Every structure is written in C-alpha cells, then in structure tokens.
Amino acid sequence: MAWLILFMAGVIEIVMAAALKSAAGWSRPVPSAIGIAAALISIFLLTHAIEKLPVGTAYAVWTGIGVIGVAALGIIAHGDAAPPVRLLCMALVLGGIIGLRLTDA
Numbered sequence: 001m002a003w004l005i006l007f008m009a010g011v012i013e014i015v016m017a018a019a020l021k022s023a024a025g026w027s028r029p030v031p032s033a034i035g036i037a038a039a040l041i042s043i044f045l046l047t048h049a050i051e052k053l054p055v056g057t058a059y060a061v062w063t064g065i066g067v068i069g070v071a072a073l074g075i076i077a078h079g080d081a082a083p084p085v086r087l088l089c090m091a092l093v094l095g096g097i098i099g100l101r102l103t104d105a
Contacts, residue, residue, distance in 0.1 A: 002052035003101065009045035010065025012038050017070040021078070057100045064097040 019035035026032050042062075050058045068090050074080035 002049045002058075003104075005045050006049035006053065006058055006061055007065065009042045009049060010062050011069065012042040012045065013062065013066035014069035014073060016042060017066065018073055018077075053104065057104060061097050061100055064093050067093050068097075 016035050016038035019031045019038055022028065022031035023035055024031075046058065046062050049062075071080075071086070071090055075082045
C-alpha cells in the first residue's frame with residue numbers, strides 16, 4: 001500500500017508542475033491554486049508513504065516519478081525537444097526507480 005501511495009504522490013507532483021506552468025508566474029489564480037493544492041496533497045501522501053518505506057528510497061522515487069512525468073509532459077504537451085540523450089537520461093531515471101523498488105525489503 002505504501003508504494004501505491006508513493007506512486008500517487010509522484011503523479012500528483014506532475015499535476016503540480018503542469019498547473020504551475022499554466023499559472024504564468026502566479027498571474028492566473030486558478031492554476032496557481034491547483035498547483036499549491038497539488039503540492040500539499042503530494043507532500044501529504046509522501047509523508048504517509050515514508051511511514052512504511054525508507055525515506056531515501058521514497059524521496060528518490062517520488063522525485064524520479066516527477067522528473068520523468070514532467071519531462072514527458074514537456075515533450076508531449078509543450079513541444080520540448082526530445083533528443084536521444086534526453087530520452088536515455090529519462091530511461092536511466094526510470095531504471096533507478098525500478099531498481100529502488102526491486103531492492104526494497
């Protein structure tokens with residue numbers, strides 16, 4: 001259950017980043033509020049996940065989900081460049097997340 005909570009926290013971290021991108025420097029109140037709410041929810045869920053998981057592992061996985069998700073969102077929704085080296089780096093982060101999950105006792 002802790003891994004599911006951690007995964008949800010990571011996905012909500014992606015929502016936070018997307019909302020803050022749309023907030024245009026805090027000039028748009030609704031996306032700004034969504035970004036703040038998503039950040040609080042994500043941290044709340046992370047807090048619950050680290051009750052059962054090692055804090056270093058949980059934090060690394062949480063940020064890794066965010067890194068991959070936000071980078072993918074940038075490529076898909078915002079036309080960010082996707083050179084092979086960038087995709088390789090995203091794959092390496094994913095490999096790290098999988099490795100941390102597989103080595104959790």
